[in-house]
Amino acid sequence: MGTALPAGKLTNFDLEKRIDTTNEWILDRTGISERRVATDDETTDVLATAAGAEAIKASGIDPELIDLLIVATITPPQKLPATSAFVQDNLGLACGAFDLVAACSGFVYSVVMADSLIKTGGARAALVIGAETLHTMVDPMDRGTVILFGDGAAAGVMVPSAPAYGVLGSDIGCDGSLANILYVPPGAEFVQMDGKAVFRGAVRACVQSATTALERAGIKGEEIDVFVPHQANTRIIDAIVERAGLDNARTVKNLDKYGNTSAASIPLALAEAQPNDGDLVLLCGFGAGMTWASAVIRWGTGL
Numbered sequence: 687m688g689t690a691l692p693a694g695k696l697t698n699f700d701l702e703k704r705i706d707t708t709n710e711w712i713l714d715r716t717g718i719s720e721r722r723v724a725t726d727d728e729t730t731d732v733l734a735t736a737a738g739a740e741a742i743k744a745s746g747i748d749p750e751l752i753d754l755l756i757v758a759t760i761t762p763p764q765k766l767p768a769t770s771a772f773v774q775d776n777l778g779l780a781c782g783a784f785d786l787v788a789a790c791s792g793f794v795y796s797v798v799m800a801d802s803l804i805k806t807g808g809a810r811a812a813l814v815i816g817a818e819t820l821h822t823m824v825d826p827m828d829r830g831t832v833i834l835f836g837d838g839a840a841a842g843v844m845v846p847s848a849p850a851y852g853v854l855g856s857d858i859g860c861d862g863s864l865a866n867i868l869y870v871p872p873g874a875e876f877v878q879m880d881g882k883a884v885f886r887g888a889v890r891a892c893v894q895s896a897t898t899a900l901e902r903a904g905i906k907g908e909e910i911d912v913f914v915p916h917q918a919n920t921r922i923i924d925a926i927v928e929r930a931g932l933d934n935a936r937t938v939k940n941l942d943k944y945g946n947t948s949a950a951s952i953p954l955a956l957a958e959a960q961p962n963d964g965d966l967v968l969l970c971g972f973g974a975g976m977t978w979a980s981a982v983i984r985w986g987t988g989l
Contacts, residue, residue, distance in 0.1 A: 687957035688740025690733045690817075690839040691944070692724040698833075705829045712833050717920025721836025721945030724819045729763040731772040733839035734817035737953075738777055741813065745843035752843070753809035754800060755783040758792025758816045758949035760974070761823060773815065782809075789868075790916045790973025791858070792816055792949035793840075794981050797969065800844050801853040801981075815841040816949035825876040834918070835877075836945035840953030848988030855903025856981040857895045861887075864976035888918065889925045891978040896930045896970045899980035907931040910982075911965040916972055917941035917951040926970070948973065961985040 697720040698709035712718060724733065734757055742749055755777075757770040762785065770783035788795045793816035800812035817839035824831050846852075867883040870876065892915065900907060913932050915923050917940060927934050938955045947954060952971055961967050963986040970980040 688737045688841045689957050690736035692722045692728050694723040695720050696723045718945045719942045723821050724837040730761050730817050730819045731763050731769050734773045734815045735776040737839040737841040738815050741841040741843050751811045752813050753781045754812040756796040756814045758786045758796045761819045788977045790948045791971035791977040791979040793952045794969045794971045794979035798856045812844045816953045818948045818950050823877050834946045836947050838947045838950045840957050851984040851988035854982045855899045857898040858979040860975045860977045868974040887976050888922050888972040892926045892970050892972045893929045895978045895980040899982050903982035910968045912959050912961045912967045913937045914956045915970045918946045
């Protein structure tokens with residue numbers, strides 16, 4: 687794994703000076719204390735490159751073996767070409783590369799896609815990255831959204847594993863009828879959100895998706911060693927843990943430091959969790975679309 691976080695921070699106390707809110711109000715409703723904010727020079731591709739380079743170095747893999755690069759993002763530095771093209775060039779890779787747009791579910795979608803290609807022989811190794819500069823799509827005066835979102839990137843290198851390791855079961859999905867509960871209107875600059883609808887949809891989708899992935903893996907919720915949910919809101923995470931029969935003590939939470947970083951959220955939390963070899967890890971994301979994705983992973987390669 688590798689991470690890249692801007693040095694700039696936006697705390698709840700900073701927001702108190704800008705909008706009608708308080709540190710206590712934000713903490714109570716979201717669990718967020720601060721979030722990272724990128725500079726104009728820290729674009730999504732720059733953060734993705736830094737995280738990817740760290741992941742490659744940590745893995746010890748020969749970069750020439752990487753046949754696939756996936757960058758999950760909803761905040762590309764420009765419309766064309768894909769962010770992955772810049773990241774590939776920056777890292778000096780020679781491989782297939784594409785962006786994956788599934789919002790906060792993007793990293794888990796990428797893991798599932800890369801896993802499928804590796805298992806079918808389409809790739810020897812893959813670099814999957816979640817990277818966002820969400821401050822660029824948030825109205826700085828909108829109390830409903832500016833308190834939530836932050837910037838950052840995280841990456842992971844995926845390689846072949848023994849049959850009992852790697853992705854054991856997964857689930858991906860989307861309900862397009864809920865597209866307008868979290869979206870950027872045509873011609874608009876900033877994201878719009880129906881917070882209550884997102885809460886209901888997120889809990890329902892994540893519980894169903896996590897349950898499906900566990901069933902496909904033949905694993906029970908109580909067997910999970912590390913649960914890494916999308917870091918959107920403490921209340922959402924707690925509701926998912928309770929309804930899915932998971933262990934709160936084994937649930938990773940770091941949104942107090944970073945807020946909701948969309949596609950970077952799960953890999954940032956996963957990198958901080960540092961699972962042990964052989965641990966059963968459950969990833970679960972939900973986001974605009976409305977998309978969802980879950981994966982049960984036996985950490986390590988078993989080789």
